[in-house]
Amino acid sequence: KNQVEQSPQSLIILEGKNCTLQCNYTVSPFSNLRWYKQDTGRGPVSLTIMTFSENTKSNGRYTATLDADTKQSSLHITASQLSDSASYICVVRMKTSYDKVIFGPGTSLSVIP
Amino acid sequence: DGGITQSPKYLFRKEGQNVTLSCEQNLNHDAMYWYRQDPGQGLRLIYYSQIVNDFQKGDIAEGYSVSREKKESFPLTVTSAQKNPTAFYLCASSLGGKETQYFGPGTRLLVL
Numbered sequence: 001k002n003q004v005e006q007s008p009q010s011l012i013i014l015e016g017k018n019c020t021l022q023c024n025y026t027v028s029p030f031s032n033l034r035w036y037k038q039d040t041g042r043g044p045v046s047l048t049i050m051t052f053s054e055n056t057k058s059n060g061r062y063t064a065t066l067d068a069d070t071k072q073s074s075l076h077i078t079a080s081q082l083s084d085s086a087s088y089i090c091v092v093r094m095k096t097s098y099d100k101v102i103f104g105p106g107t108s109l110s111v112i113p
Numbered sequence: 114d115g116g117i118t119q120s121p122k123y124l125f126r127k128e129g130q131n132v133t134l135s136c137e138q139n140l141n142h143d144a145m146y147w148y149r150q151d152p153g154q155g156l157r158l159i160y161y162s163q164i165v166n167d168f169q170k171g172d173i174a175e176g177y178s179v180s181r182e183k184k185e186s187f188p189l190t191v192t193s194a195q196k197n198p199t200a201f202y203l204c205a206s207s208l209g210g211k212e213t214q215y216f217g218p219g220t221r222l223l224v225l
Binding site for chain 1: 117148153154155156157158201203205211213214215216217218219221
């Protein structure tokens with residue numbers, strides 16, 4: 001079954017600290033993996049996208065990694081800010097005629113002062 | 114100001130009532146999508162349209178209907194057949210079916 005799992009479900013960290021969010025998937029055939037940030041009550045916004053051949057991709061303080069062999073990805077946030085408080089969603093696209101997209105349940109991050 | 118808009122932000126539905134959620138984009142995107150988001154679950158695809166006057170069912174289409182008469186617009190109707198409509202509804206669009214999806218701000222539907 002094609003699934004995307006994320007851990008932890010929720011996380012609270014102090015402002016300025018680093019954190020790492022995990023994504024495991026069983027999606028096949030794999031096309032790409034994307035991390036989205038979703039602020040409360042808003043639509044998701046894309047942070048990074050990685051294809052099979054890419055191991056790491058950075059976007060400012062966000063760094064995503066991908067291990068296609070173990071089907072795992074992580075999103076590392078450096079020097080967290082209050083504005084990082086949001087849900088982070090891992091999304092895997094299948095390589096099919098339509099390219100079906102499968103969303104993970106998200107990790108809720110709260111950054112506190 | 115380019116983007117994708119949804120209205121209303123909040124919508125209340127009475128038992129047995131159909132309601133329509135609006136989604137408009139001025140990004141000149143061919144593909145549009147409707148997702149439902151429930152707490153603790155990933156987004157689930159309701160319907161998608163890859164081109165004007167054509168649309169396909171997603172994973173949870175029962176109790177919903179859509180139309181795609183204009184490239185810019187993809188309204189979603191939640192019918193009385195949808196027994197558990199309370200959720201956050203997100204509309205998205207992309208240049209093509211394989212491209213990045215851009216999301217609207219969402220509509221929260223509540224049942225009275």
